[in-house]
Amino acid sequence: MVESESTTKVNVLMVGTGEYTTGYVGGGAADSDKGAGVVALTMFDLRRRNKVSRVGMCGVNGKKFAGIRSHMQKNIGDVYNDMDLTCETFPEDTVVDPLAYEVAAKAFYPGDVAIIFTPDDTHFAIAMNCIQRGMHVMVTKPIVQTLADHQKLAALAHENNVLVGVEVHKRLDPFYADARDRARSNLGDFQYMYAYMSQPKHQLETFKAWAGKSSDISYYLNSHHVDWSEWTLAGMARPVRVTATGSSGVAQSRSMNTEDSITLTVQWENLNDQKTLGCAVYTSSWAAPKSDVHSQQRFFYMGSSGEINVDQAHRGCTVATDAAGFASVNPLFMKYTPTNGMFSGQGSYGVRSFENFIDACCAVNAGTAQPRDFDDGSLATVHTTMQGTAILEAGRMSLDMDGRPMDIQYDGNDHEPIAIVPHVFTG
Ligand SMILES: NC(=O)c1ccc[n+]([C@@H]2O[C@H](COP(=O)([O-])OP(=O)(O)OC[C@H]3O[C@@H](n4cnc5c(N)ncnc54)[C@H](O)[C@@H]3O)[C@@H](O)[C@H]2O)c1
Structure with missing residues (x-):
């Protein structure tokens, strides 16, 4: 060839x-x-x-x-x-x-x-x-x-x-990248995290070809903060159990059979001698109202010796025009305004x-x-992102099994899960 x-x-x-x-x-x-x-x-x-x-x-x-x-x-x-x-x-x-x-x-x-x-x-x-x-x-x-x-x-x-x-x-966002480095260097073992990300409800119309048919809002948006966790906690902790819950009403009222928001509660196991546990809660929604940003995106991370908050949607810059009204803008993501006529x-x-x-x-x-x-x-790379896929799939499985927890299994390699199985309650 x-x-x-x-x-x-x-x-x-x-x-x-x-x-x-x-x-x-x-x-x-x-x-x-x-x-x-x-x-x-x-x-x-x-x-x-x-x-x-x-x-x-x-x-x-x-x-x-x-x-x-x-x-x-x-x-x-x-x-x-x-x-x-x-x-x-x-x-x-x-x-x-x-x-x-x-x-x-x-x-x-x-x-x-x-x-x-x-x-x-x-x-x-x-x-x-x-x-x-x-x-x-x-x-x-x-x-x-x-x-x-x-x-x-x-x-x-x-x-x-x-x-x-x-x-x-988001791995290239300086705020997210810095939060990752801080979490890895001086915030200790993973304790707790919550992340929220949304789209305005009119996007349900944009996504009607696949929403609830071949994918859901968790695959679409939780994927971002799940990836941040996997990247941040590589070698420090691994996800071992996922439980998912959803909310309903808005999409259904538009004849769409899908959750309005999905919350994944993920148990992470620290790779320390005691195998201590951390908990992350990832919520995504496409039932948000129109607001000053297209997409809300923020998280709070806590380790055993410190914490960090990032509000990715509000970077301290707002714009108001007669044509488009008031908005919080984030040129760190895409700077569309040309400089001297050139893309910059x-x-x-x-x-x-x-x-x-x-x-x-x-x-x-x-x-x-x-x-x-x-x-x-x-x-x-495809070789370092398997935990994220396992979390998202386990979330979908948990929703489809009425909120049953799903266990993520490993075989010697903490980066590469081998299977997802419904949790068996004992005792
Ligand atoms: N829209 C966003 O802001 C955004 C951001 C990041 C990632 N994504 C991801 O990008 C993907 C697509 O999103 P989008 O918003 O651009 O969707 P979209 O619905 O606007 O476009 C999807 C495109 O895929 C094409 N397509 C469908 N089946 C195909 C096939 N078999 N072969 C070739 N092309 C095919 C369609 O023709 C269409 O052009 C999704 O996985 C989404 O998660 C979207």
Whole structure:
């Protein structure tokens, strides 16, 4: 097979053409905090900066591409100078093909990169296909929905010697990264954590194609803080039991069969001599009112010798305009406002998350690094994120079994759970 054409640049295939990739939802811009999207804008900018070569985009319904192109022209091409929007698209404009990703992956080469932002239940099949073709793969959270699929993905990534990672950009947020370092250096053993993350209830409409059918709000949002815990507690503690509860009413009133909020209560076991216990409570909701932020996101962490609070939604910056009213803004995530006509968001963690992955793929292609080198916590690799998948799957299992606790089992390796089983009450 032909190898990727260069070791200093890579070709990129984006799979998924929706809100996070292009900002295009249905008939136009997403009613969210990212009308210009994140992935395509970042890839065009990386191409402008000579890190990316070919750019491709693959969806299911080719008839959407005319709208997507004009949306990107309006939100990217007309906003920033020197932004080339050239992009190969799959399937063709008249074709609807749920397997277009197979055709698209064949148009790329081993060593190229696939970036997958599609509905949660499609990640596994698309990622397996791209890995089998020797591509490096970055998948949005949740990487997959079951521990068994995660294990298969990790095995195939290892076999093909490619880099497979999860896009969890909060790891690049300076506040979250600093909280992690503090927790690991001087807050002692894990004691307690609560995390909350929300979406406004009008997003139920945006997500109606999959909400309650193929995924839920816990997979969608708890995945962020669950990942922060796994990253922070690596080598310090491991999750051993998950109990989930939900609330209902808002989605049901819109004929959607899904929970409005989901709370996962997770028992973590410290890897100290006494095997002391810590408890984390992760809540996510898509029944929130419209407010000054699109998404509330905050957590409190307590160790045996200290605690820390992070409010990711309120960074001390508010904006009010006649057009859009009052808002708390977070340019640390995506800085969309141009500087002298140029895109200037390269320091934002929404962008850096992708750039770090692209740099790592270039290093692997150049032979200066091996995929497993990034298992040291510098990237969220498929090999170091299995606990997170186990927690999310155990949460879904617990909800489906009327709140029964689920045990996460290990076999010698604290990073890689081997199974999830319903808890058996004794005594
Ligand atoms: N929207 C966000 O803010 C956000 C943020 C981070 C991560 N994500 C994640 O990104 C993923 C997609 O989210 P989104 O908001 O962009 O969704 P979306 O519904 O706006 O878009 C989904 C896209 O996937 C495509 N798709 C579906 N099945 C496909 C297939 N078989 N092959 C190729 N493409 C296929 C659809 O055509 C559509 O373009 C989800 O896993 C979500 O958790 C979203």
